[in-house]
Amino acid sequence: ADLGALIAARVRDVPDYPQPGVVFKDITPLLADAGAFGQVVGAVVAQYGAGAVDKVAGIEARGFILGAPVADRAGAGFVPVRKAGKLPSQVIAASYDLEYGSATIEVHADAFTPGERVLIVDDVLATGGTARAAVELVRRAGATVVGVSVLLELAFLHGRERLDALGGVETRALL
Template identity: 60%
Template sequence: MENDAPPLPPHVRELLAARIHDVPDYPQPGVVFKDITPLLADPEAFGALTEALAELCAAHGATKVAGLEARGFILAAPAAVRAGIGFLPVRKAGKLPGATLRESYELEYGTAEIEIHAEDLEPDDRVLVIDDVLATGGTAEAGARLIASTGAEVVGVAVLLELGFLRGRARLEPALDGAPIHALVTA
């Protein structure tokens, strides 16, 4: 999708990609886990990632950043601080106290539910959804639907890494009503 987001310089994309390590056969045989902890441990790479995400917030006029549990929290919170906007945790069901809004979604092995606090979004909020990896797209799709159900606008989804072979983008795009998907690194 076309968008007005600033392009990621090739050297930054290369830095981020070099800090994502493949772990074969984890958590089960045949799966190649994408470990982002080496990136998080490198202040230059983590700083570059935070800056890139904050620039996306500014480019889209976001007023809030929604971080998808759990690794999305790690990326979204510093981006929100850097951008000077609010952070909204999108949690697994049952993890938030008080009144919540909930969205169910299907996984390849069953169903799951995510929640946000009912009072954390206003209809005039513009929300950038952030997660670490776009794989099959189910969590991001549910997050976008949940945020939109409040009347707030989802201005885009940003991920560190997109696993294109899993076709999550195709699943996610219809839930975004034309808002862009930004993948800083693709595999």
């Protein structure tokens, strides 16, 4: 009955992936469970009122898997936020620092119309660098971020605080 407990039971800890010392949260067992997957999608959709979201922006790659069914059930369109160089048309880009080096994400320049209400979806909020860059992209496109929704938040990495610092962003995690 408790969705948090169900998620905890279906997310697998993989030690030393992608590098030694990191414990990776693997969501593939959850995705493979029809009931759990459906409940997660429903729970994210239920965070917002009917008609409250115009577009869902899903972050590559697992944010696509969660964000697309959320968009469909919410009656919203879907926009892919991709790693640099993957989108075919004109893009806007945002870069952010990683522990070693930096990363860049992009959206199509015409993906949003000014004033659209956008929900950003990803699987895991870690340091918040990725989600923060996604908020920046949506805002630069002239749209409004109604929230950032993730399946699970690694609270010890303080990603939520980095999003709170932007102002006006509701961060919601199912676990």
